[in-house]
Amino acid sequence: MSHIIHLESIGDLNRLLQQPRPRHPLLGVVDFTQFDEQFGAGMKISSGFYTVMYKNYCVNTLKYGRQYYDFQEGSLMCIAPKQVVTLDEAVERPANAMGWGLFFHPDLIRGTALGKNIKNYSFFSYDTSEALHLSEKEERTLFDCVQKIEAELAENIDRHSQTLLVSNLELLLNYCTRYYDRQFITRNQANKDILSKIEAVLSSYFQAPDLSEKGLPTVKYLADQVFLSPNYLSDLLKRETGMNAQDRIHYHLIEEAKNLLLSSNQSVGELAFSLGFEYPQYFSRLFKAKTGMTPGEFRNNN
Template sequence: MPHCQHNEAIFVFMSTNIHLHTVEELFKFFGLNQPVHHPLVAIIDFGLVREADIGNTKISTDFYTLIYKTYNRNHVKYGRKLVDFTNGSLICLAPNQVLEMDDDTEGSSQPLGWGLGFHPDLIRGTPLGDKMKSYSFFSYEVSESLHLSEKEKQILADCVQKIEAELHENIDVHSQSILVSGIEMLLNYCSRFYGRQFITRKTSNNAVIVQVEKLLNEYFGLGDLSERGLPTVRYLAEQANLSPNYLSDLLKKETGKNAQDHIHYHLIEEAKNILLSSSRSVGEIAYGLGFEYPQYFNKLFKQKTGKTPVAFRNMN
């Protein structure tokens, strides 16, 4: 675990909403008298923070936050999900996402772990800034947090220690590139470890795949898409109790197709059935399948089959 040089502190909050604008406010939130080594990066050592009555505190920030914490008292909520840190897990939050600290259990113990916050301004204009959208785990639910092996915990802790070591250096023309490089390495390891987690949870993942296929079969089986519209990734994710990004990544890992690809597959299969079993015009079919403009249907159908709807009907 990283070794931060600051004093042990206690933080106490009642029920409230808190938005942190700068990484310096992260130290203040935890009641730490931490010198600000860099205005855009902060590392917190939870081993030096004694928690008191947090109450129900909702926290959001203007910066990216990674939290690895083991603690058997406080629970964390994101949306309606409830997760604890008893066994230790990593959560990654993008700016403006909300964490709810829910102090609803008895007993107390010393938290362990670390937190890293970095402002988007640090990576703006860098290759990492362009790459951030590819780290889809920043949009996962807390319940989809990354559960780490002992080896993986150590690898991430080593990355954080290297970032912290750079924070204690004098800021110069190399500081940003070194810090950004360290953060990118940390995020790349998170991507690798999430890939491992998808593999090790193959049984539960297969259950999700079956559920998604069932949902899509039922949705398209009801017909009347002109009124209900096409199913969305968000709809499937809500039905599966997952976040849209996590569901898409899970399906991509297991089937080679993301959630939108699965929707399109069922849509095209339904379109083929209608084209071959009715004399309805392509425009009528498009409207019946929930498309506002037939040209969008034509474009998607040709993209997925290599033929226009009319050509497909004529050759069959």
């Protein structure tokens, strides 16, 4: 297995890029067009900080998870700490190249509202194939946010620094959320195709004769069937159906349970095992939470 270079701090990143010491220990901005970023092919990098990276070109092709990724279309990529990115072969940088990276350590936002809500920015766990493709106007808006952060980094650190940096960082991430929502809409037909496939996968799964052996489907299992990350699939389903991926699994499960309760003489325990539950009481609790009735009450009332 190739060695993974772990960059725990912003200072570690600057040393890798052969840049001066960072102006702030927990946040850095890099202009990718100002230095040679051609690293060795196959280099694997992980970090202890969040990464927001925009490019309209690709010098090193990235492999993130199972997907290859390049920036030719002008796109934004967001990476959470501890995830591994693999650099692949290098290509020539175009004349109109534009690219920047914003890197912030979790300690910067710890104890702030952004720190409490950072997990809600689920795009940090999307695959690179689910990157955000920006319009020129969106690109300018995000770049304006980055420039404001750079301007604040140029100031002497005082008691207002963290508040202003985090506020501008939160603004940038909120714009990313807006633009991802826009992208879900503009990919509406593709999303509907994915939704149709998910429905078919779930229907087939719950009809399988070996369901008791396979157990309940997971969100990761569903995501793998349509080549998406679990977070991206959940966000897509939430926008299309009002249910996230786990809710969708439960919906199909409860519908199948209702059919079995009315069409078979199995006890509730036997039925729970046949649906892939290890513990019948968990099935009963879930059924009541979703329908307002216990499985026995549903059977008796129908």
